[in-house]
Each structure stands twice: as C-alpha cells, then as structure tokens.
Amino acid sequence: xxxxxxxxxxxxxxxxxxxxxxxxxxxxxxxxxxxxxxxxxxxxxxxxxxxxxxxxxxxxxxxxxxxxxxxxxxxxxxxxxxxxxxxxxxxxxxxxxxxxxxxxxxxxxxxxxxxxxxxxxxxxxxxxxxxxxxxxxxxxxxxxxxxxxxxxxxxxxxxxxxxxxxxxxxxxxxxxxxxxxxxxxxxxxxxxxxxxxxxxxxxxxxxxxxxxxxxxxxxxxxxxxxxxxxxxxxxxxxxxxxxxxxxxxxxxxxxxxxxxxxxxxxxxxxxxxxxxx
Numbered sequence: 502x503x504x505x506x507x508x509x510x511x512x513x514x515x516x517x518x519x520x521x522x523x524x525x526x527x528x529x530x531x532x533x534x535x536x537x538x539x540x541x542x543x544x545x546x547x548x549x550x551x552x553x554x555x556x557x558x559x560x561x562x563x564x565x566x567x568x569x570x571x572x573x574x575x576x577x578x579x580x581x582x583x584x585x586x587x588x589x590x591x592x593x594x595x596x597x598x599x600x601x602x603x604x605x606x607x608x609x610x611x612x613x614x615x616x617x618x619x620x621x622x623x624x625x626x627x628x629x630x631x632x633x634x635x636x637x638x639x640x641x642x643x644x645x646x647x648x649x650x651x652x653x654x655x656x657x658x659x660x661x662x663x664x665x666x667x668x669x670x671x672x673x674x675x676x677x678x679x680x681x682x683x684x685x686x687x688x689x690x691x692x693x694x695x696x697x698x699x700x701x702x703x704x705x706x707x708x709x710x711x712x713x714x715x716x717x718x719x720x721x722x723x724x725x726x727x728x729x730x731x732x733x734x735x736x737x738x739x740x741x742x743x744x745x746x747x748x749x750x751x752x753x754x755x756x757x758x759x760x761x762x763x764x765x766x767x768x769x770x771x772x773x774x775x776x777x778x
Contacts, residue, residue: 511538513568514541514542514567514568514569515566515568516565516566516567516568519565519566522562522566523562525708526709526721527707527710527713527720527722527724528559528633528707528708528709528710528721529627529679529680529706529707529721529724530559530560530562530563530627530706532680532683533625533686533704533706534563534566534567534598535683536683536686536687536690536704537563537567537596537625537690538567539687539690540686540687540689540690540691540693540694541690541691541694543687543688543691544691544694544695546594546695550594551569551570551593551594551595551596552569552571552572552583552586552593552594552595552596553567553569553570553571553572553596553598554571554572554574554579554583554586554595554597554598555571555572555573555597555598555599555603556573556574556576556577556578556579556599556603556604556608557573557574557575557576557577557603558599558600558602558603558633558634558635559600559627559629559633559634559708560598560599560600560603560627560706561573561579561598561599561600561603563598564598567598572586576603576607576608577604577606577607577608577609577611578608578611579597579599579604579608580608580611580612580615580622580624581611581615583595583597583620583622584611584622587620587621587622591621591765594623595621595623596624596625597623597625599624599625599626600626600627600629600633601627601628601629601630601640601642601661601663602631602632602640602641604624604626605626605641605642605666606640606641609641612624612666612667612670613666613670614670615699616667616670616699616701617670617671618671618699618764619671619673619698619699619761619762619763619764620698620763620764621697621698621764621765622699622700623690623693623694623696623700623702624699624701624702625690625693625702625704626701626702626703626704627704627706628642628663628703628704628706629705629706629708629712630642630643630644630647630708630712631643631649631711633708633711633712637650637708637710637711637712637715638650639652639656639658641660641661642660642661642663642745643656643660643712644656644660644745644746644747644749645657645658645659645660645746645747646747647712647715647747648715649712649715650711650715660744662740662743662744663677663701663703664677664701664703664757665740665743667699667701667740667757668740668756668757669740671699671761672698672699672701673696673698673699673700673757673758673759673761674693674696674698674699674700674755674758675700675701675703675740675755675756675757676689676692676693676701676703676754676755676756676757677702677703677704677705677751677753677754677756678702678703678704678705678753678754679705679706679728679732679751679753680704680705680724680725680728681725681728681732682728682753685734686702689702690702692755692758697760698760698763705728705745707721707724707725709721709723709724716747727748728751731750731751732750732751732752732753733750733751733753734753734754735752735753735754736754736755736756737754737755737756738752738756739756740756740757
C-alpha cells in the first residue's frame with residue numbers, strides 16, 4: 502500500500518494551492534516568510550487571533566501565501582488599515598508584512614504616526630534597497646552610490662535608517678537581521694509578536710534580479726556571503742549609528758526594547774476617567 506505523503510510542518514500555515522510562489526530565484530522572501538511562521542509558532546499565539554496585512558510590492562505578496570486572516574491593501578496603506586483592524590478588534594494580534602518602499606516611502610507618514618501613537622502592531626519590514634516589483638527603481642533605503650534603474654550613475658539621496666526612524670518615532674521594540682540570520686530573525690519576530698505596542702523588525706533581503714544585478718551581486722548566494730562576512734551583531738546599538746552603506750557593514754541586533762502605554766491603554770484610561778466624572 503502506498504503511504505500518504507507526509508505534510509510539511511508549515512503546510513497548515515500556508516495557502517499551498519497558491520504555491521509555487523512568484524518570487525525570483527535567490528530572493529530572500531521565502532526564507533523570511535518561513536521565519537515569520539516559525540516565530541509565530543514559537544510565540545504561542547492563537548492563529549485564529551492573528552491577522553496579517555500587507556501593501557503592494559514583492560513583499561506584499563506574502564499575505565496571499567500565509568494561511569491566516571490576511572488583507573492585501575493598497576500601496577502604502579497597510580499600517581492605517583492594520584490600525585483600524587486593531588482598534589475595531591483589540592483582541593487581534595495584527596501584523597504588517599511589507600517592503601521598505603511600501604512602508605517608509607509612500608507609507609512613511611503612516612509609519613511614523615503609528616509608532617508615535619504606540620499602536621499595538623508588529624511590523625515586519627523587508628528591506629531589499631529598491632522597488633523590486635516595478636523594475637528596480639531608486640527607493641528610500643537605497644544606499645548612497647548604489648545603482649538602480651532610476652539612478653544609473655549611483656544614488657546621491659541620503660537613505661533612511663529604518664531602525665533609527667522607528668526608534669525616533671516612538672517604537673517600543675526595534676530589531677534588524679538579514680535573511681542569512683534565520684534563527685535570530687525567528688527569535689526577533691517571536692519577541693516582537695509578544696511585545697505590547699508598536700514593534701518593528703527590519704529584515705534585510707536579497708534582490709538579485711534587479712538591485713543585485715546592477716550592483717555586482719546577481720545571485721542570492723553572493724548576497725548571503727556578503728551578509729555573512731559583513732554583518733556586525735551589536736545588541737543594544739544606538740539606532741542612530743546603524744546606517745547601511747554600499748558594500749559596508751550591516752549592524753544587526755535588537756536595538757530597542759522598552760515599555761510605554763499603548764494608544765488603546767491611554768484611550769481606555771481617558772474614557773474611564775470621563776465615565777467616572
């Protein structure tokens with residue numbers, strides 16, 4: 502008798518009817534989604550109480566592959582959508598999974614204000630240094646002098662330092678890892694999911710098809726070697742000092758882990774005081 506094929510442990514959390522995925526060979530997104538699912542499992546959260554929201558872009562496709570309540574929103578609007586979801590149903594754990602272009606470019610205003618308000622969200626920002634889905638254009642995190650399809654002579658715009666942006670805006674948990682640091686990324690995601698308040702995990706990911714090809718790293722393996730050789734693990738580093746330079750060091754670690762009241766906590770306290778009058 503032919504035995505039934507064993508299921509992969511992640512099958513219960515993936516929309517397997519939509520696989521194989523559309524991501525390019527060498528892209529880090531498959532690895533990062535796997536890290537998210539392992540991080541979710543280790544958190545002990547009830548999957549029926551977890552919702553994933555994404556915007557548009559390569560990373561935005563993740564919501565369509567994850568077998569949770571998931572929402573694929575318009576470009577740059579994942580965080581306000583997630584905010585509404587959290588305020589309407591405070592019992593949900595709401596996670597935003599999207600790219601650097603979606604979250605800190607067109608969605609940058611929403612990012613800083615959600616962190617300022619300390620909305621109870623976990624944001625997994627996958628940073629591949631360009632707009633990968635739409636042709637490899639210059640993005641808000643493209644390193645200085647890096648080439649993209651819209652900066653063929655090299656970027657001269659100062660890029661965002663995402664951990665510093667998050668910390669300065671009020672995030673209570675901020676960490677950065679690369680697609681090479683699988684175990685550490687999983688742990689950071691678990692910690693962020695269990696953190697009350699606005700938590701941010703930046704995941705540096707290869708984009709060999711466009712960004713990598715234009716910057717002499719056209720394969721995923723070359724990116725992985727670069728991450729291995731050039732990552733500096735520095736827990737508790739000052740977020741102001743973790744800028745990423747082209748072919749330079751990538752400072753990784755957990756940079757912020759603090760406590761402060763969430764938006765919902767303060768709102769409920771205000772309502773209680775008003776009611777008691």
